[in-house]
Amino acid sequence: MEQRPHSMIEGIIITCLAIESQQAFVYIRGEYYNAAKVVQKAVDECYAAGILGNNVLGSGKRVDIVVHRGAGAYICGEETALLTSLEGYRGYPKLKPPFPAISGLYGKPTIINNVETVTNVPYIINKGIDWFKSFVHEKSTGLRLLCVSGHVKKPGVYEVPMTYTLREIIYDICGGIRNDHDLKFIIPGGSSVPWLLPDKLDAVCSMEGLQAAGSFLGSAGMMVMDHTVCPVWALTNLSAFYRHESCGQCTPCREGSAWLHKILFRIENGQGEEGDLQMLRSIAGTGPGTGMICGRSICALGDAAAWPVSSALNLYWKEFEEHIKNKGCGYKNKRYWMNRSGQFVNDSFAHKPTWGHAAH
Ligand code: SF4
Incomplete structure (x- = not known):
């Protein structure tokens, strides 16, 4: 435009x-x-x-x-x-x-x-349908505008055939991760889709390729997070967005998105309680089509609020538990973060964090 x-x-x-x-x-x-x-x-x-x-x-x-x-x-x-x-x-x-x-x-x-x-x-x-269909992966044909944001060296809007892998997009087109940090997770198709870990970097960025990897191409708004990002903080941020943007017509979406954000905000800020994760699970479900919100509202925003929660809990359950146990977020002030092997390490390696490995 x-x-x-x-x-x-x-x-x-x-x-x-x-x-x-x-x-x-x-x-x-x-x-x-x-x-x-x-x-x-x-x-x-x-x-x-x-x-x-x-x-x-x-x-x-x-x-x-x-x-x-x-x-x-x-x-x-x-x-x-x-x-x-x-x-x-x-x-x-x-x-x-x-x-x-x-x-x-x-x-x-x-x-x-x-x-x-x-x-x-x-x-x-002008160029013919055969030209357009020459860019093909399974049933996905043509070019797609990818809007890549987050911790890549060259964020931007890129028009690419749907034959590129996530690795090619992040490392070849977008120049890799900022400061050569480790990649932590990818949200490949807009904020509502399930998150992917670095082991899915070879997934093809097409409709079928990302579905096979456990996520969706969606709006093709790709967010890339490096190892300094706390998944609980990132999810709290996303849930604030959906809570704010719910139009309020349907009770499951209006109330559910607010509950999700309130609970996550509490966990992130050191007031998480035992049972909070189970409560999040019962509201958001364990994946698309489950829980108290999905499939129970007029439009897809309700589902969009729930999917990232179930995805983040599936991937980072242990980190959520640690936030509740340790009364807050260890990533704040970069006291410690998780490296490529799933170990929590300190910025200066001067002292070891008191808590252990993430779920994956
Ligand atoms: S699901 Fe859609 S229509 Fe219903 S409250 Fe949410 S945004 Fe509004």
Whole structure:
């Protein structure tokens, strides 16, 4: 959106002509001010050049694009919440069916695609579907925008074929881990997906590859954590996000996300109690589809709040237990952390930590 907005606009126009729609909206989250400004400028240029409007390039066809800025709610990335927000209401997700393709914006049939999808359209038309399908791993075809953040030397957005392994992405493309630290864990597809340990570095970063490794490609927002990161702290941080972003319509998501955060915050800050981990397990479950939240809410945000909790408990149960036993987080002030072999070590190696190995 910021660097090649005309590709996106071309994709929107082709898509509109294909489905015989005359009206498109670009919904941009409120915080992305720069993207909204760049896209609006490009749309204005297209109107001035006769590429948009009531006679697209002299074809006699009409396509209009409205650029709309949201007010900053994460949940408005969910398609029905996005439509409700676009109509001027509070961004609440709706139960489906009816699906937006049947009854969407203002009750009209509406197709919703993300920017990455429509931006691929002109390239596929120009280069051919065989070119696009030449990037293939099992059933995953084409290129994917990976947004890599966290403790890599070169974080950023990278367009890659879905044939690269996590190792190639982290070490070859992103330059490896900052300060040549050890890799601790990877959240490969956005904050809701199960975490992966370094033993999964050879997993292919495709839909099937990451599923086989025990996680998901999801939104392809990859977070990489080095060995200085406390998993309890990281999870507490994530759970605060989901608690804040829950729209509050469904009790399991509204209450469950708040309970998860309250318990984790307590554990991280030295007030964890016996039974807390079992309580977390009963709320979040032991994996997708289990527990008090998953599958019991209108949209997927409830599940998204629970999945990382069950994943982190599966991987780092021992570290959670140590936080409760030792009344707090040993990673704070870098008193000690876990090395490649799962040993807790001190920054200066001057003294050994009092507690033992992590679960893995
Ligand atoms: S699952 Fe959460 S975010 Fe989604 S509709 Fe229910 S309360 Fe709102």
